[in-house]
Amino acid sequence: MKKITAIIAFAAAVCTLTSCGNNTTTPNAESSAVSTIAAVSETSPQPTEDTEPELNTEEAVSAETDVSETDTEGSEETVSQSDSSEGFEIKKGTSEGNVYISDYAGIKLTLPEAAHFLDEADLYTHYMMPTRFMSPEDKDFYLTGILDASASYSEDTDSVKMADVWFYDTKLRYPETPDISPEEFIRRSELELTDIEATDVSGPEEVTISGVSYCKASYNAFSQHHISYARRIDDEHIMVIRTSGFSAEDIESCIESLR
Helix, strand or coil: CEEECCEECHHHHHHHHHHCCCCCCCCCHHHHHHHHEECCCCCCCCCCCCCCCCCCHHHHHHHHHHHHCCCCCHHHCEEECCCCCCCCEEECCEEECCEEEECCCCEEEECCCCCEECCHHHHHHHHHHHHHHCCHHHHHHHCCEEEEEEEEEEEECCEEEEEEEEEEEHHHHCCCCCCCCHHHHHHHHHHCCCCEEEEEEEEEEEEEECCEEEEEEEEEECCEEEEEEEEECCCCEEEEEEEECCCHHHHHCCEEECC
């Protein structure tokens, strides 16, 4: 048995599940919480003078409102994380219903029709809610990643399937090893942490999906099966697709290369 350290964002999980209009059942707390595991490394960078203070409730609501009112123009829009001490941006993907497309990463993710990707406002809330429970150091580290898409759906009262698409700036996240490989990245972020009991830990291993190589790792926790796929997009960014509740065969059949 292995343990994996993580911050469990229960509030974000509740937000995600209640935002999906296609959900007809309410999953239990354990399966909800595990969908929003945000790993925090012991190598988190120290906060800088530019790091913004924690927002109080009114400020957080205001910030979320500002984001939801931002104009969106599909894949040509960029999204940046200004809360980070240094910040970075990516070319944003598009989500509609059960389909997510990222021209930047060259992928299309088509989940079952029952799934529903979050809109911009709910995605921002889902992304930022965990930071309310973090230390300044952990928050600074967390914000070196951007959540570009998140979807969930429930097939029964005991099972929730989720898929999140993250982009990480490796130069900010691991300045000592900015060219970190997808294999080492997934080893650090998924497999070499402690505190949450996990079984059937597997990987990292290389797999090919739609003609493109990914680094895959999986484990079981909170009665859910978790699979993550990592791929370097360019010199600065690694993409990670994190899932729970899916079999490898099912989720890999949902991923299509656009290149």
